[in-house]
Amino acid sequence: MFPFRNVLFPTDFSEHAHAALKYAAAFAREGAGRVVLFSVQEGSVPANLLTLPPRVLEEPHNEWLKNLRRDVDAVLADPLLAGLEVETRITEGDPAREIADAARALDVDLVTVATHGRGGLRHALFGSTAEEIVAESPSPVLVVRPPQREFVSHRDGRTHVNINRVLLATNFRPSAEPASHLAAEIARAAGAEFHSLYVVGDFMEQLADMFPESGSRALSDLRAFVAGKMEAFAREAGGGCQTHIAEGRPYEEIVRLATREDVDLVVTGTSTHEPFFGGAPVLGAEIERVIRNAPCPVLCVPAGRVVTPHPVRVTEPVPT
Numbered sequence: 001m002f003p004f005r006n007v008l009f010p011t012d013f014s015e016h017a018h019a020a021l022k023y024a025a026a027f028a029r030e031g032a033g034r035v036v037l038f039s040v041q042e043g044s045v046p047a048n049l050l051t052l053p054p055r056v057l058e059e060p061h062n063e064w065l066k067n068l069r070r071d072v073d074a075v076l077a078d079p080l081l082a083g084l085e086v087e088t089r090i091t092e093g094d095p096a097r098e099i100a101d102a103a104r105a106l107d108v109d110l111v112t113v114a115t116h117g118r119g120g121l122r123h124a125l126f127g128s129t130a131e132e133i134v135a136e137s138p139s140p141v142l143v144v145r146p147p148q149r150e151f152v153s154h155r156d157g158r159t160h161v162n163i164n165r166v167l168l169a170t171n172f173r174p175s176a177e178p179a180s181h182l183a184a185e186i187a188r189a190a191g192a193e194f195h196s197l198y199v200v201g202d203f204m205e206q207l208a209d210m211f212p213e214s215g216s217r218a219l220s221d222l223r224a225f226v227a228g229k230m231e232a233f234a235r236e237a238g239g240g241c242q243t244h245i246a247e248g249r250p251y252e253e254i255v256r257l258a259t260r261e262d263v264d265l266v267v268t269g270t271s272t273h274e275p276f277f278g279g280a281p282v283l284g285a286e287i288e289r290v291i292r293n294a295p296c297p298v299l300c301v302p303a304g305r306v307v308t309p310h311p312v313r314v315t316e317p318v319p320t
Contacts, residue, residue, distance in 0.1 A: 004027040007109065007110045008103055010112075021112070022159070025084060036087045043092060045091070050069065089106075096135075109139060111139055140299055148296055149262070163265055165264050166195065169199075170233075172226070175271040176303065177303070178301050186265065196230065196244065197257055199253045200226060201249070
């Protein structure tokens with residue numbers, strides 16, 4: 001799973017998207033891989049856009065293609081990509097779906113997405129549709145929300161990845177295992193501090209208040225269960241994992257710990273569920289809030305779809 005070698009970089013050619021390019025280039029370079037520059041447009045783009053004769057682009061009805069080619073050329077000439085293998089893909093359609101299809105077809109290891117933008121991806125890279133990309137992608141998605149703490153720098157013609165602290169937000173479901181493994185691999189490869197956090201949701205305390213006897217017993221059992229799981233997880237990590245257990249709103253506790261510990265990367269599983277009225281799969285509200293409020297980039301690791309977003313004790317795989 002790591003290092004990432006085949007990195008998809010969706011872009012609307014904005015300054016915010018450039019922040020995601022820095023991460024795409026850095027990970028591809030670290031993994032001796034490549035970057036796929038990917039753009040979704042509202043109209044059909046000729047497959048030979050980059051080799052069209054200038055006279056064709058000067059035609060009035062092709063001005064948008066001229067501007068698009070200028071933007072693509074500017075990204076390809078960016079020093080961040082110097083020496084890297086880069087492939088360009090431009091398509092038409094729904095951004096989240098096209099990105100997911102490309103990640104699947106190109107066997108992508110990582111998608112890097114910025115959460116603000118304009119142009120063809122203005123909806124995909126701003127607000128709720130950013131979560132649609134995370135929900136639909138079959139590959140891990142690194143969500144960057146400038147300005148925030150960065151772990152990639154570019155100086156003296158070289159890109160540097162400096163991950164000092166990794167935070168895994170987990171609920172110990174089977175669906176969280178891919179995120180757990182990937183977080184551990186990244187921390188190990190980077191020589192970073194590895195932190196793991198489980199948040200006992202505040203709904204459990206509310207349940208205990210409503211049903212003092214049964215609810216309090218359930219809360220006590222859950223606390224003991226989580227403590228045992230954390231101890232086992234720390235042992236499996238070779239004693240190099242600092243474990244944390246908190247109670248409250250999950251996203252608030254994740255953001256609070258990431259801020260307090262100066263975390264460089266938050267890693268979380270992103271199981272999705274079907275919306276009540278049909279349509280594309282959606283993320284749980286807590287994951288969306290982590291993405292929007294984290295003080296650092298968030299790596300979202302897909303793990304199938306679940307029936308309920310509530311953290312529970314699960315012994316069998318969740319149906320996908």
